[in-house]
Amino acid sequence: MQTLDIHNLKANDIIRKCVHCGFCLATCPTYQLLGNELDSPRGRIYLIKSALENNESSADSLQHLDRCLTCRACETTCPSGVEYGHLLDIGRAAIEDKRALWQKTFRFAVRKFLTTPVLFNMVGFLFRHSSIQTPVIKPKISGKKVLLLGGCVQPTLAPNINHSVKNILTKLGYKVEETPQKQCCGAIDQHLSANDEALQKIKKNIDAWHSFEVIISSTSGCGVMVKDYGSLFDKDDVYYQKAQTVSQNTCDIAQFLADKDLSIFKTFNQTITYHSPCTMQHGQQLGGLVESILKRLGYEPSTVADAHLCCGSAGTYSIFQPKLSQQLKINKLKNLQASSPEMIVTANIGCLMHLQKGTKIPVKHWIELLGN
Ligand code: SF4
Numbered sequence: 001m002q003t004l005d006i007h008n009l010k011a012n013d014i015i016r017k018c019v020h021c022g023f024c025l026a027t028c029p030t031y032q033l034l035g036n037e038l039d040s041p042r043g044r045i046y047l048i049k050s051a052l053e054n055n056e057s058s059a060d061s062l063q064h065l066d067r068c069l070t071c072r073a074c075e076t077t078c079p080s081g082v083e084y085g086h087l088l089d090i091g092r093a094a095i096e097d098k099r100a101l102w103q104k105t106f107r108f109a110v111r112k113f114l115t116t117p118v119l120f121n122m123v124g125f126l127f128r129h130s131s132i133q134t135p136v137i138k139p140k141i142s143g144k145k146v147l148l149l150g151g152c153v154q155p156t157l158a159p160n161i162n163h164s165v166k167n168i169l170t171k172l173g174y175k176v177e178e179t180p181q182k183q184c185c186g187a188i189d190q191h192l193s194a195n196d197e198a199l200q201k202i203k204k205n206i207d208a209w210h211s212f213e214v215i216i217s218s219t220s221g222c223g224v225m226v227k228d229y230g231s232l233f234d235k236d237d238v239y240y241q242k243a244q245t246v247s248q249n250t251c252d253i254a255q256f257l258a259d260k261d262l263s264i265f266k267t268f269n270q271t272i273t274y275h276s277p278c279t280m281q282h283g284q285q286l287g288g289l290v291e292s293i294l295k296r297l298g299y300e301p302s303t304v305a306d307a308h309l310c311c312g313s314a315g316t317y318s319i320f321q322p323k324l325s326q327q328l329k330i331n332k333l334k335n336l337q338a339s340s341p342e343m344i345v346t347a348n349i350g351c352l353m354h355l356q357k358g359t360k361i362p363v364k365h366w367i368e369l370l371g372n
């Protein structure tokens with residue numbers, strides 16, 4: 001990962017690309033809810049610029065950056081290619097010292113709880129999404145080896161997702177190796193400005209994963225982070241090349257299955273709606289891919305109004321910004337339920353758990369539709 005100076009150079013390059021056109025305001029969920037320029041992408045770019053160039057920042061600036069979901073809808077909209085997500089990480093780290101002690105302590109506790117399996121598993125099973133229904137089948141064919149990113153909270157909260165992915169890949173003839181739960185991708189640390197701890201995890205992961213030719217993620221939040229490893233190191237860094245390899249070899253399970261024959265899988269006769277996570281449609285720019293696979297399988301996912309907007313889950317956002325998160329969830333569920341579907345499906349554990357808290361309609365990972 002780069003030094004502060006290199007971070008500032010990178011930030012300046014990103015900031016210079018912004019032509020202040022304001023197109024991004026229309027698709028920013030926090031600007032839509034709050035109507036304040038400082039809670040928009042353009043306003044936050046201004047705050048980060050002031051913090052980096054003039055050392056002008058305050059607890060108020062931090063609050064506006066904290067309200068950002070990191071959904072990156074603004075990146076999808078921006079005609080100038082402003083890499084807002086990278087800029088936000090740099091800006092948050094630069095203003096972090098303005099944070100009150102109680103906030104630092106709370107964020108530290110949440111971060112450690114979520115990323116330390118021995119702690120998380122003590123109570124995480126109480127929040128389990130559904131009973132385990134899909135035991136893993138034994139491989140009949142040991143074909144090409146693939147690495148499945150198991151995730152740090154997904155195996156405890158919704159074990160059926162990884163079981164389904166493993167069964168599908170095994171039926172297709174792949175030998176699946178799964179990462180242990182302690183190999184967190186580093187996203188939670190990075191988004192909570194614990195950059196040094198994120199870097200330690202990322203380097204360990206790169207060392208453990210760089211020899212795999214195919215790395216599969218079924219959690220779009222982890223997928224977007226691992227695909228970004230390549231951009232975190234300077235070209236002179238010994239990790240640069242290995243990080244590039246890991247990022248290039250990583251794909252979402254939807255990308256992996258896009259060209260495979262899925263006719264061997266049983267599907268269900270249910271009406272569904274698909275919620276596209278921000279990390280899928282904006283972070284990985286894979287909008288429409290899951291929908292096209294679902295259609296190939298015979299499902300007809302209904303059209304969802306404002307599908308580009310975040311559901312309010314956004315990593316740890318629902319813990320630190322509960323009011324905004326709740327409002328975004330209510331808005332999202334209203335649109336997802338408009339067609340009265342029998343099931344809502346998505347592609348990220350965070351969205352899944354968050355949405356399920358607000359509806360009686362079952363919310364599942366789309367991969368579970370063909371996992372048996
Ligand atoms: S971030 Fe992009 S869309 Fe937003 S104001 Fe700047 S150039 Fe325009």
Ligand code: SF4
Nearest residue numbers: 028068069071072074
């Ligand atoms: S990442 Fe999302 S919430 Fe943050 S400024 Fe961009 S559109 Fe708004």
